[in-house]
Amino acid sequence: MTRNNAKLIKYLTLALLAGIAIWQIFKGNSSFGTGLLVGVIAAAGSLEVKHHRIRAMQEKGMNPYDERTWTLAGLAAYASLRIFAIIIALIVLVGYIWGPQVQVNPYDLLGICLCVLLGIYVGSYYYYNRKI
Amino acid sequence: MQNRLREMREKFGLTQEEVAAYAGVSRQTIISLEKGKYNPSITLAYSLSKLFNMSIEELFLLNERSREYDKK
Numbered sequence: 001m002t003r004n005n006a007k008l009i010k011y012l013t014l015a016l017l018a019g020i021a022i023w024q025i026f027k028g029n030s031s032f033g034t035g036l037l038v039g040v041i042a043a044a045g046s047l048e049v050k051h052h053r054i055r056a057m058q059e060k061g062m063n064p065y066d067e068r069t070w071t072l073a074g075l076a077a078y079a080s081l082r083i084f085a086i087i088i089a090l091i092v093l094v095g096y097i098w099g100p101q102v103q104v105n106p107y108d109l110l111g112i113c114l115c116v117l118l119g120i121y122v123g124s125y126y127y128y129n130r131k132i
Numbered sequence: 133m134q135n136r137l138r139e140m141r142e143k144f145g146l147t148q149e150e151v152a153a154y155a156g157v158s159r160q161t162i163i164s165l166e167k168g169k170y171n172p173s174i175t176l177a178y179s180l181s182k183l184f185n186m187s188i189e190e191l192f193l194l195n196e197r198s199r200e201y202d203k204k
Contacts, residue, residue, distance in 0.1 A: 061153030067173050068161040132170050 007051065014044050072132065076124035083120050088113075134193045138166040140184040155179045 018040045024033030057064045141151055148162045155162075155176055164170035165180075172180070172192070181191045 057158065060149065061156070062149070062158050063156045064158055066157035066161050067176060068158065068164060068170055071170070132164055 010047060011044075014040050014047075068132070072125055072128045075128045075132075076121055079124040079128075080117060080121040083124070084117050087116070133171045134168055134195070135165060136191055136193070137162070137180065140186070140191065141166075144184065151180070151183065154183050 017036060021033045021036035021040060024030075024036065027033075054064050137151075141148070148159050148166075152159045152162045156179070157176060161170065161172075161176075165172060174188075177188045177192055181188045184191060
């Protein structure tokens with residue numbers, strides 16, 4: 001897949017998500033719809049800034065996706081997996097023994113897990129970016 | 133791993149950006165290399181040594197001390 005195709009797919013996905021957000025707002029699920037719409041706008045803005053910076057680097061002949069970036073991504077992914085597994089294992093262990101039995105919406109839980117995992121990944125990436 | 137990248141870059145009168153553009157990497161990679169925080173791939177080491185008309189062994193110095201550092 002070329003970089004332009006990947007960019008097109010990213011923007012199509014954002015447009016689709018924005019459509020879902022607007023549909024949800026009109027359907028009456030305004031909190032979810034507004035949250036999703038704000039997320040889509042933030043993602044589109046950050047993607048545009050990122051593409052601008054990448055273009056500027058490429059015009060100078062530099063490669064923003066060089067080997068160091070992949071090394072950092074690999075280290076961050078491994079660190080995220082380890083930290084996330086430890087956190088989840090502790091929560092399951094402690095919660096199963098001492099915690100109350102609660103009913104949760106599995107989609108909320110999956111969303112929270114995804115946010116936590118991404119947060120750990122971003123934090124790990126910045127940590128290794130400063131270290132290496 | 134220790135290296136003579138900064139010394140050679142200054143000797144050749146090049147900026148970090150110019151070296152990065154030649155090697156096809158980011159400026160941050162050159163900064164990390166100069167600080168000895170990052171070990172390059174064989175392709176990047178070869179590309180940099182070619183730029184300075186040196187062998188890889190002359191540009192990148194592997195000694196016991198740097199091996200100990202890499203283990204940490």
